[in-house]
Amino acid sequence: MTQTDGLVARSSERLRALWREDRPAFALWSCLADPVVAEMLAAGPFDTVVVDLQHGLATPSELPSMLQAMRAAGLAPAVRVAWKDPATIMRAVDTGASVVVVPMVDSAADAAAAAAACRFPPTGSRSWGPMWGDVRADGALPPAEQDAGVVCLVMVETRAGVDALDAIVATPGVDGVFVGPNDLALGCGYGRSTYRDEPEVDALLQRVVDACRAADKVAGLFCSDVEMARHWAGRGARLLSVAVDTSLLRRAVADAWSAVSAPPIAGAPDA
Ligand code: 3PY
Ligand code: MG
Secondary structure (H helix, E strand, O other): OOHHHHHHHOOHHHHHHHHHOOOOEEEEEEOOOOHHHHHHHHHOOOOEEEEEOOOOOOOOOOHHHHHHHHHHOOOOOEEEOOOOOHHHHHHHHHHOOOEEEEOOOOOHHHHHHHHHHOOOOOOOOOOOOOHHHHHOOOOOOOHHHHHHOOEEEEEEOOHHHHHOHHHHHOOOOOOEEEEOHHHHHHHOOOOOOOOOOOHHHHHHHHHHHHHHHHOOOEEEEOOOOHHHHHHHHHOOOOEEEEEEHHHHHHHHHHHHHHHHOOOOOOOOOOO
């Protein structure tokens, strides 16, 4: 398999192929602003890796080298942008994001602006300047091909977003809704409750999943662990984060320490 074949196999087309078959895609989440970490995450078998510019440590300065490393590992990357303004979204796509996750989308107007920022006219309002295209040996792809390669996911994670859910989901150019369950619970008055301990939060999450499925859009969910990801895949979500690089590392450190510091077994020869 050539590098190019690998990119195609693990590009947004891979996600779309899973979704056409109504199968879940599983993602890793990167909060560490490090191209080596990004490369390691991207080299694994996950369907995509999301670089978090909203709450992760990476800034727009680290993004080019992180996305470059992920592409070198054969993965077309995802980026959660810092905010929903079109300039921020256009920078992420120019830098090579294949999936853009847009936070705090509260209305159909927000959703339409996010979708427009991901695509060139006449469909959208993205300004021409695909940096990644200039770096490629064969130059920038034509506008329609670039448009087809971008997945636009808007985050519903506020009360206003829930109230506008049907209009957001119906917005042309929006490929799906990715739920931030922490902000959703906070914004809807449930504090730090989760679907595990608050039936109303559970019902809110299911409502978003059902609205997406009814409109033939992708329902995505930020999940804090494997159990949550598997649970919501079973309830219809089709893009699920599984683990964050910081928590993977923290757990590995704790596991290594508990293994090395375990008390010797009484009666064993070296006890
Ligand atoms: C949320 O849960 O609000 C998120 O945005 C996850 O990062
Ligand atoms: Mg959030």
